Amino acid sequence: MSKPDQVLTANRLRDGEVVYWKAGSWVEHLEEAEVFSDGTAATAALKAADKAIQDRIVVNPYLFEVRREAHALRPVKEREVIRAAGPTVRPDLGKQSSEAFDVSL
Amino acid sequence: MYRYDEFDARFVAERVEQFRYQVERRLSGELTEDEFKPLRLLNGLYLQLHAYMLRIAVPYGTLSPKQLRMLAHIARKYDKGYGHFTTRQNIQFNWIKLVDVPDTLADLATVEMHAIQTSGNCIRNVTADHFAGAARDEIEDPRILAEIVRQWSSLHPEFTYLPRKFKIAVSGSEHDRAAVKFHDVGIEIIRNDKGETGYRVYAGGGMGRTPYIGHVVGDFVEKRDILAFLEAVMRVYNQSGRRDNIYKARIKILVNALGAEEMRRQVMREFDEIKAAGTLAVPSAELDNIARYFAPPAFEALGDNAPEYDAARASSAAFRAWSDTNLTPHRAPGYAIATISLKPIGGVPGDATHEQLDALADLLDEFGMGELRVSHEQNLVLPHVRKKDLPAIFAKLEALGLATPNAGLVTDIIACPGLDYCDLANARSIPIAQRISERFQDLARQHDIGELKIKISGCINACGHHHAGHIGVLGVDKKGVEYYQLQLGGSGAEDASIGEILGPAFGEHEIVDAVERVVDVYLEQRSGSERFLDTVRRLGIEPFKERAYAGWAFHI
Amino acid sequence: MTGTKLIKAGRFVEDAFVTLGDDDPQPANGTIVSLARFEKERDALVSRNAPLGVRLKSDESPERLGDDVNRLSVIVLEFPKFRDGRAFSWARMLRTRLGFKGEIRATGHFLYDQLAFMARVGIDAFEVPEGFAIAEFDRAMGEITNVYQPSADGRPTIRQLRADG
Numbered sequence: 001m002s003k004p005d006q007v008l009t010a011n012r013l014r015d016g017e018v019v020y021w022k023a024g025s026w027v028e029h030l031e032e033a034e035v036f037s038d039g040t041a042a043t044a045a046l047k048a049a050d051k052a053i054q055d056r057i058v059v060n061p062y063l064f065e066v067r068r069e070a071h072a073l074r075p076v077k078e079r080e081v082i083r084a085a086g087p088t089v090r091p092d093l094g095k096q097s098s099e100a101f102d103v104s105l
Numbered sequence: 106m107y108r109y110d111e112f113d114a115r116f117v118a119e120r121v122e123q124f125r126y127q128v129e130r131r132l133s134g135e136l137t138e139d140e141f142k143p144l145r146l147l148n149g150l151y152l153q154l155h156a157y158m159l160r161i162a163v164p165y166g167t168l169s170p171k172q173l174r175m176l177a178h179i180a181r182k183y184d185k186g187y188g189h190f191t192t193r194q195n196i197q198f199n200w201i202k203l204v205d206v207p208d209t210l211a212d213l214a215t216v217e218m219h220a221i222q223t224s225g226n227c228i229r230n231v232t233a234d235h236f237a238g239a240a241r242d243e244i245e246d247p248r249i250l251a252e253i254v255r256q257w258s259s260l261h262p263e264f265t266y267l268p269r270k271f272k273i274a275v276s277g278s279e280h281d282r283a284a285v286k287f288h289d290v291g292i293e294i295i296r297n298d299k300g301e302t303g304y305r306v307y308a309g310g311g312m313g314r315t316p317y318i319g320h321v322v323g324d325f326v327e328k329r330d331i332l333a334f335l336e337a338v339m340r341v342y343n344q345s346g347r348r349d350n351i352y353k354a355r356i357k358i359l360v361n362a363l364g365a366e367e368m369r370r371q372v373m374r375e376f377d378e379i380k381a382a383g384t385l386a387v388p389s390a391e392l393d394n395i396a397r398y399f400a401p402p403a404f405e406a407l408g409d410n411a412p413e414y415d416a417a418r419a420s421s422a423a424f425r426a427w428s429d430t431n432l433t434p435h436r437a438p439g440y441a442i443a444t445i446s447l448k449p450i451g452g453v454p455g456d457a458t459h460e461q462l463d464a465l466a467d468l469l470d471e472f473g474m475g476e477l478r479v480s481h482e483q484n485l486v487l488p489h490v491r492k493k494d495l496p497a498i499f500a501k502l503e504a505l506g507l508a509t510p511n512a513g514l515v516t517d518i519i520a521c522p523g524l525d526y527c528d529l530a531n532a533r534s535i536p537i538a539q540r541i542s543e544r545f546q547d548l549a550r551q552h553d554i555g556e557l558k559i560k561i562s563g564c565i566n567a568c569g570h571h572h573a574g575h576i577g578v579l580g581v582d583k584k585g586v587e588y589y590q591l592q593l594g595g596s597g598a599e600d601a602s603i604g605e606i607l608g609p610a611f612g613e614h615e616i617v618d619a620v621e622r623v624v625d626v627y628l629e630q631r632s633g634s635e636r637f638l639d640t641v642r643r644l645g646i647e648p649f650k651e652r653a654y655a656g657w658a659f660h661i
Numbered sequence: 662m663t664g665t666k667l668i669k670a671g672r673f674v675e676d677a678f679v680t681l682g683d684d685d686p687q688p689a690n691g692t693i694v695s696l697a698r699f700e701k702e703r704d705a706l707v708s709r710n711a712p713l714g715v716r717l718k719s720d721e722s723p724e725r726l727g728d729d730v731n732r733l734s735v736i737v738l739e740f741p742k743f744r745d746g747r748a749f750s751w752a753r754m755l756r757t758r759l760g761f762k763g764e765i766r767a768t769g770h771f772l773y774d775q776l777a778f779m780a781r782v783g784i785d786a787f788e789v790p791e792g793f794a795i796a797e798f799d800r801a802m803g804e805i806t807n808v809y810q811p812s813a814d815g816r817p818t819i820r821q822l823r824a825d826g
Binding site (some may be wrong): 010054076078079086090 | 131133138152153154155156157185200201202203204439454524525526530533535539582585586587622638656
């Protein structure tokens with residue numbers, strides 16, 4: 001199996017919302033995120049995210065692994081699957097409850 | 106219950122403004138996240154998996170109708186319509202925004218509530234027996250001491266930057282419903298030979314990565330001296346607790362490193378000095394003052410006979426089932442203690458909706474009850490209910506989905522939020538609780554099994570108190586997959602014990618079956634009226650282990 | 662220390678001491694040395710006719726100074742990082758058990774939010790960053806009007822105020 005791709009994530013400072021990096025800004029749904037197949041590009045984005053910390057937009061940015069499955073992105077770690085969707089025990093809450101959420105996840 | 110005077114009110118109001126300024130400085134960049142994090146934790150604000158989580162203090166688990174209504178309001182205005190009651194008698198809101206927290210705190214302050222020191226490396230919420238003031242076996246209401254300790258520990262200048270968190274619990278009876286031996290400091294109210302009440306003080310208990318049962322460091326501390334004694338314990342800990350490794354920083358590690366005797370010696374040295382200085386003496390006038398707030402309500406002179414109650418038991422199977430399990434004898438004739446289960450079959454343990462919180466406030470008002478309690482087992486308690494009111498109250502609870510007749514039974518499960526909510530978790534705990542609950546839901550079967558406390562934690566931090574579970578379940582991560590370790594024989598009561606691990610962890614789809622097999626062994630092997638815990642203690646874990654792993658391919 | 666200012670009695674003051682590295686020669690006036698140096702050169706340091714101070718790391722108990730505590734004019738307590746709260750107990754110990762009457766000075770990394778606690782346990786001098794404004798110090802001291810528990814500052818507690826009121 002090939003090395004997994006990566007996505008850059010963080011939490012928005014003001015409201016704690018989980019966000020994903022997309023070309024210099026932050027989106028709320030994993031499906032919209034920029035996917036890095038190149039480790040160097042991923043690290044560069046992580047570095048660039050420092051500015052978002054300085055600007056008080058986000059906290060704790062980090063990279064995590066994803067795989068492309070059918071038409072969706074699936075994080076390798078369970079934690080990120082849940083973080084991208086919402087609590088598994090409350091499908092009515094979190095990102096999974098919004099219309100923008102891709103149900104194929 | 107305690108009522109703020111102008112000093113308490115001002116204190117909380119100023120703390121709100123202090124926090125507001127801290128948030129401003131964070132948002133302006135004057136404080137980095139690294140600097141802000143401990144400050145926000147000191148106000149109970151975590152950054153969790155999905156959002157910020159705010160943990161609001163419920164001192165010794167006591168809430169008034171006004172406070173319940175405010176919590177309902179907070180849930181609606183700032184969160185997603187519900188709250189979660191914790192294993193330390195507090196309430197958590199999972200979807201708070203940082204920018205809303207100062208206003209949330211300001212709203213809470215109007216009903217004498219706050220989030221002070223519900224997290225961080227400081228002295229946390231002081232918990233106490235949820236049957237305080239009502240239980241028949243009570244020596245003295247533990248909330249009196251708990252309130253005195255709460256005030257003394259609030260923004261204590263010397264002990265706000267401890268090596269790690271510090272949890273204190275108080276029990277007022279021989280039957281420990283506050284799990285004092287599993288706390289950093291546990292206090293038992295006891296009587297000496299002369300019939301005087303005083304305090305037995307334990308130190309060094311704890312759950313987490315390395316569970317310990319506390320050692321007695323004060324055999325009989327007089328009431329007047331208790332704050333001096335606690336200050337002595339805290340000082341020894343603050344000075345000598347480890348700060349090099351967060352997994353070795355609790356007082357339990359220090360007590361076990363020094364040994365109980367050396368710990369006592371160091372504490373006594375400090376205590377003697379502090380006591381001689383006199384500034385921390387608790388005058389009896391102070392004790393009386395505080396005690397007045399916890400005076401029981403004026404109980405009506407009722408006979409223990411309540412025809413309405415008897416009639417309802419005779420005519421309603423549902424009421425009979427509920428009153429069989431969810432009532433505890435009350436010290437006043439004609440009264441009962443009622444447990445409101447927050448563990449509906451298949452539900453999320455410990456959660457309550459804003460509608461339920463409001464309705465409970467109405468219920469308290471309607472029946473002239475001034476308070477309800479939160480237990481560390483994530484249920485609620487009506488401490489003083491007239492038996493004759495029970496049928497009517499039951500009907501209201503039923504309509505609210507709060508009448509599950511399972512207090513203390515196998516489906517009365519304690520579970521931490523786990524990987525569904527928590528940034529620290531390795532595995533989900535709530536779905537396991539739900540599936541166990543569904544598996545065992547048959548009421549006759551639950552009664553047959555009897556008392557069985559299942560506690561589930563989603564990581565080694567043990568917020569689900571799994572070490573103290575008759576059956577404890579610990580969620581672990583093995584190569585990205587959720588597994589569940591099973592342990593048996595723990596107890597958080599006065600017979601405190603740490604559960605023993607059975608063996609290798611079970612997969613997500615195996616654990617419920619494993620639990621069922623273990624329960625089967627109990628049903629087959631129990632003797633007389635033994636509870637599950639008793640049978641485990643009598644037989645040891647071998648027979649349970651054998652059955653739990655029956656059919657596994659490899660030899661255990 | 663460069664890049665810092667000293668607050669004492671609620672205002673900026675000049676540092677009357679020079680902090681010496683362990684191998685620095687001693688100047689004529691007041692000096693502060695590490696505990697290690699003090700333990701090594703104690704007699705020589707103590708016999709000098711100049712004010713003397715000792716700087717303690719967060720894991721160094723003031724009890725190690727023994728009877729010399731009250732020969733010292735200043736004791737400096739280090740905060741290696743603000744989360745290390747041992748100095749709060751060291752200050753308290755200095756004021757109560759050891760009866761130290763000299764200056765207790767805080768240095769290192771501590772936050773505005775800790776200043777009031779520090780003052781309560783007996784710290785009376787603060788080495789703050791160059792840009793720190795005195796108005797901030799005043800604000801910190803006044804954020805919480807009343808206190809529940811006694812400390813080295815001898816402030817009346819809420820219980821005492823209740824009894825008086």
